[in-house]
Amino acid sequence: MSEMSFEQMLEESFKTIRNGEVVDGTVIDVKPDEIILNIGYKSDGIITRNEYTNEPNVDLTTVVSVGDTMEAKVLKVNDGEGQVLLTYKRLAAEKGSKRLEEAFNNKEVLTAKVAQVLDGGLSVVIDEARIFIPASLVSDTYEKDLSKYKDQEIEFVITEFNPRRRRIIGDRKQLLVAKKAELQKELFAKIKVGDVMEGTVKNVTDFGAFIDLGGADGLLHISEMSWGRVENPKKVFKVGDVVKVFIKDINENKIALSMKFEDENPWKDAASKYAVGTVVKGVVARMTDFGAFVELAPGVDALLHVSQISKEHVEKPSDVLSVGQEIEAKVVDFNEEEKKISLSVKALLVPEEEEAADAE
Secondary structure (H helix, E strand, O other), X not given: OOOOOHHHHHHHHXXXXXXXXXXXXXXXXXXXXXXXXXXXXXXXXXEEHHHHOOOOOOOHHHOOOOOOEEEEEEEEOOXXXXXXXXXXXXXXXXXXXXXXXHHHHHOOOEEEEEEEEXXXXXXXXXXXXXXXXXXXXXXXXOOOOOHXXXXXXXXXXXXXXXXXXXXXXXXXXXXXXXXXXXXXXXXXXXXXXXXXXXXXXXXXXXXXXXXXOOOOEEEEEHHHOOOOOOOOHHHXXXXXXEEEEEEEEEEOOEEEEEOOOHHHOOOOOHHHHOOOOOEEEEEEEEEOOOEEEEEEEOOEEEEEEHHHOOOOOOOOHHHOOOOOOEXXXXXXXXXXXXXXXXXXXXXXXXXXXXXHHHHO
């Protein structure tokens, strides 16, 4: 039996490897665009940037250090230059795919950072395996612009797993719906009519504002926003405002809110403040053919009948008055039960004429 040469013995001491095999290696050098591994073979293994990650322009020296150990998969035993071409990302993707399959079967809730915002949804990556979350499954409400999710960590479940077709679908919406249902259940179990709460303005419409109470939304109707008159809710509230409200009514899963707190009721001391004979000042709020309504305080309007505007005949209030004009008048009638007050400017003018006559 012939003796082996030193070169033959050295070669025999190295393990054999095949394409597709998973090997362990130690980083012996790292450059911005490639990693060199000692894999216990006669040639070193090379992982290029493109075979390390799908992220573009990553400087590999910032993610791997000399001495690190890592697994990789053999792509080519000889890359043409005597080195072994390896891939890290494909092995990671295979492991990630198995991980996602388990999560799909177990309905596990996953967490990952949004890697890309696409036209039709979001793309997230777990162990180099990509999951697509369609726009319709990103939120429980319609969102036109998904850019705010870039680089955000989000929770989701896998609802479709078909790696052969490269189709792995995630769903965030069902988690939000389930969480909201639980919070709603908890909220309705503890609230009652009359409770004062803080909420956040979620949406503002022409007829009111929807307030997030932390589990359910309540409607603050325009008529319940103030004791005074609110012409346009959008001029009073904006999304994100924190407001104090009280629950006026609960009807199944609907909550009616109000900001007309009783201790702020302007009619509370109106009987003494606007007693008959009292001279008051107010601002013309609106006009009709039969008279003008004068705001004495937010929530307290009084009628100045056309016949009481002047000692002269007035055809219609707009002939002598204008909205926003401040006037002085005397209270000639007060009905607390019906919340009606009648004013007269004429009653202030007549005594002046009588005094002038007496002086003559």
